[in-house]
Structure formats: structure tokens, C-alpha cells
Amino acid sequence: MTESHETAVHAEHDHKPHGWRRWVFATNHKDIGTMYLIFSGVMFFLGGAAAMGIRAQLFKSGLELFDPAEFNQLLTMHALMMIFGAVMPAWVGLANWMIPLQIGAPDMALPRLNNLSFWILPFAGALLMSAFLVPGGAPAGGWTMYPPLMEQFGASFPMVIFAIHLLGISSILGAINVIVTIMNLRAPGMSLLRMPLFVWTWLITAFLLIAVMPVLAGAVTMLLTDHFFGTSFFNAAGGGDPVLFLHVFWFFGHPEVYILILPAFGVISEIIPTFSRKPLFGYEAMVYATASIAFLSFIVWGHHMFTVGMPVSAQLFFMLSTMLIAVPTGVKVFNWTATMWRGSLSFEPPMLFAVAFLFLFTIGGFSGLMLALVPSDYQYHGTYFVVAHFHYVLVPGAVFAIMGAVYYWLPKWSGRMYDMRLAKWHFWLSAIFVNVLFFPQHFLGLAGMPRRIADYAPQFTDWNMVSSIGGFVFGAAQLLFPYIVWRCVRSGKPVGANKPWEGARGLEWELPSPAPYHSWQEPPSEAVLAHGAEH
Amino acid sequence: MSPTDSARSAAPEISVRQRRGIRRTTWAVSLLALAVYFGYMIVTFMHMHR
């Protein structure tokens, strides 16, 4: 951005480009945020369709619908679409929408870079999906892409690696933009320790992204050169070591799961105070806990590899460092609970999702602790217990937080209120059937059912049927979500001048709803800042 | 689209001081990302030749 652009920008403040140009050349953080959220929604339903296929196959024992090769493709693509296509872009979309509004900035600091980071995504997504169409089909080695298995796939192998590079570049650019925006465009008077927690958690997430997305890029590049250019990073025959890939991958992989969940912590820390009508309990502790979790996430990767074979001292280190994460996480859960304590609670849809998050994410946290114990992990590793664990943290964790965030801020974005009754239906169906879907998978895992299998021994049938029924109802219930959002944007009741949630604090609520196309052209005054202060 | 269009939606009220800050932070973070990328490639490469 050069100085010469500064002239002539004061005319026509509410100038809004029209037609397709508004979207293709978008530089407005709200438009880009909206596109991210739509992209994420599309990928969520594609990934969800794959999940329905998986659960249909596993409804009873026997190869009913797919042969094992097809099943594994569906499984791998499901995970890649959900992680890189649905959850990560949803967070970037929410960051785009909310960070400028919450810190009193007129836009993101690097709007054209913002355009690029978004528009990489549809191409990367299309490339990823087209893997299904080439000879040999999509990759089927699981989203962890371990060699040498990963290298045994056909034409789609380099396509998926390229897609991952693109997705990674997009996230890195997005992270750069978030950091630069937060560091430079906060309203006068908004010191770091006055920032809303969603901004804080995103700032920390952005540093995690910068630190580990390049590692993933490096790992898949080495897979690529091993395959096509005769290197032997991971090839034992050439002096390399396949276990090295596991180390590099999980050095990315564990921080990655925190990339998926830290912004959720931020959202929950915004919603609970609003519907408890109390300030967040222990704001600074929340910030330090988030930073500690981010730091620890770099030194626990070995817990994914206990059974690979490593010195007992290394196992002890990874076990203890992993269990240490329970401390800052416990601080968070305690503070959320303490915020509700003696609050004047009400249970609108965002709060319902937040409270469900609190209970169900914690279940996922507990099963994580069980998995962190080396001796028990020898039993659980590679079973459905792991599948239950990461789905508890991802679905009623990350995904519920995203839905809660949409239900919380949609009236701010659209100026309209959604159908509360339908949203509550959406919540209750989701919250009940997510447990029907994933809780029995703990039992299956403990009984020894391996993960990533297309068929299973008949004694596992009963709980698999329960799980599949849970999956079908959960999946169907999600169709309500786009319907509710669409109806709200089309014809919801205008929220008018009032805040939709009277307990809400924060700069975004000092703006009219819908938020004007160009918000905070003038930074908010100290008085507005103090009025909107969250704590 | 003229550059003015994007500059307009890009924050008309950004001060020169802020612009300098934006430029510096962008450089710093971008270099950090590159350093991580090549750093890990080099570490891995060294491991391979042990």
C-alpha cells in the first residue's frame, strides 16, 4: 500500500461496488468474511455427505456400499474437507468479520492480500475434490498421509499435495493479515490487555499458524520429492526414515488442533458473559492460559507416536507435557463456570451452544488425558476410542462454537433476528444426537474395534448401529442451520436500534445493526471504548 | 477497479504512522514464516544425512 493511494479516498463514504465485482474484487472485510463463511458451509456439507456415507457403510458389518478402497478415500477426504475446508476457513471468516469491529479498525490492514487469501480457497477446494475423478481415485491413507502408504496412490497424490500447499498459503496469508491488523489498527486506548478475548485467541492462533503451516508444507514437499525426484527423506531403502515423517507431521498436527480450538475458546469467552450478564471471570488468566496452551502445544507431538517405539524417557516427557495442558485448560473451564456462577442466566441459542461446548468439549479433554497415559494408550491407540476423542473436541467443540458464534453475531451482521424456536430445535437435535453418534464409539474402541476400517467383526454391530442412527439424525438436523440463516437474512425481524442481546459488551455492539459497510471510519472515542469495554 | 477503490474500502483513516507499522509488521511476520519453512527443511535434511 503506497502513500499515493491516500488521496481522494474521502469522497462517497458509503460507496459499495455492485454485482459480481463486489465479490471478485472484494477488499471489504465484511464481504470477504461472508465469502469465507459460505465456503466453509459448503465444505461442511460436502464433508458431512462423506461422513454419512461412512456411517451408512458401518451401520452393520459387511461390505455393503463401498469396497475398502472407496471407503478409505471417503474417510481421508472427509477429514481433509472438514479440517482444511470447513473449520479453518470458518474461523478466518469470523476473524474477518469481527476483528475490525471489535478493535475499532476500519478494515483489515492488508485488504488486497485478504482478497487473495480468500480466492485461493475455491481453487484449492476444487483441486482437492477433483481427486475423486482421476484414475486411482482420491488418496486413501488417512489425513495424516503417512509414507510409504501415501505414496502408493495414483494421479491424485500430487494434486492433493498441491491443494494442501494452496490451503496452507491461504492460511499463512490470513494469519499475517490478522497479526498486522491487531498490532497496528487498534483504536487509541485499546491496549493489548483491553482486547476482547476473541481477538486475543485469534492473535495467538495466528502465531501458531505462522509457526506450523510451513512445517506441513515442508513435510508434504518432502513426500513429493521422495516420490518424483528420487530423494529419500522418508525412504528407508535410501537411508531415510519413515518415522521422521511422523515427527514432522505431528509437530504440525498437534498445534493444528489448537488452531481449530483456540478461536472457539475466544467465542465461548464472549458468549458466556453476555448471557450471564456479568463480566468474564479472570480475564487476564484467560489470556495467559491461552498463551500457555499455545506454547505447550509445541512440545507434546510425541503423544501421537507412543506405539511407534521411542525411549521411555521420551514417552515420559510427552506424557507429562501433554498432561500439563490440562492445567491452563482447567483454568479456562473454571473461569467460564465462575462467570456463570450467580449470573443472571438466560439460554438463547448462542448460550445453549456455549454451555454444550463446556460440557462436551470437556468430555473430549478427559478422553485426551486418558490417551496421554502411555500404558493406556498402548491399548487405545488406533481404535475407535481415538475417533470418539477427536470428534468430541471437534464437533461439539469447534463446530458448536462456530455455530454459537453465528447465532451470536448474525443479528449484528444482518440487522435481523432469526427464528429462535427453530434455532433451539437445531440446538437440541444437535446436542442430543452428537452424543448418540460419538459416545458409543468410546465403547467400541475399548472393545478393540480399530479405526479406519471398512468392515468389522459382527460383535461390534450394536453400538455401530446406534452410532450411525445418531449420525443420520445429527446430519439431517444440520440442514436446519443454513435454512435458519437464509430465512433470517431474507425476512428476519429487524432488530432495530436496540442491541439484540442486552447483556452484550464490546465495541461491535456500539455500532448499528447491520454494521455499516464501512465501520469505524473514525476510531471510537475513549468514551465509546469505555462504554463498550468488556471488563 | 481503480486503486482508489480498494484503498477506500481499505481504511481511509489510516495514519502514516500506522502505515509504517503495517509495513514493518508485515515484513517481520512474513520473514518469520519463511524462516520456519526453511528452518525445518534444513533440520530434516541434516537428520537425513546423519
Ligand code: HEM
Ligand atoms: C456429521 C458429523 C461427523 C460424522 C458423522 C463423522 C464421522 C466420521 C467417521 C465415521 C470417521 C471414521 C473413523 C475411522 O474409521 O477411523 C471420521 C474420521 C475423521 N473425522 Fe469425522 N465426522 C463428523 C464430523 C467431523 C468434523 C467436523 C471434523 C473436523 C473438524 C472431523 C474430523 C475427522 C478426522 C480428522 C477423522 C480421521 C480421519 C482419518 O482417520 O484420517 N469429523 N469421521
Ligand SMILES: [Cu+2]
Ligand atoms: Cu496431539
